[in-house]
Amino acid sequence: MTVQRFYATGKRKSAIARVYMKAGSGNIVVNKRNY
Known part of the structure; x- marks a missing residue:
C-alpha cells in the first residue's frame, strides 16, 4: 500500500x-519538534 503525500x-x-x-x-x- 502506498502512502499518499501532499506537497505545498x-x-x-x-x-x-x-x-x-x-x-x-x-x-x-515541524523541524523534528512536536507542536
Missing part, C-alpha cells in the same frame, strides 16, 4: 517554506 510551497519576500503532509495521528511536527 509557501513564499514571502525571500523566505520559502516547503511542506510535506501525509495521513497520520494528527500530531504536528
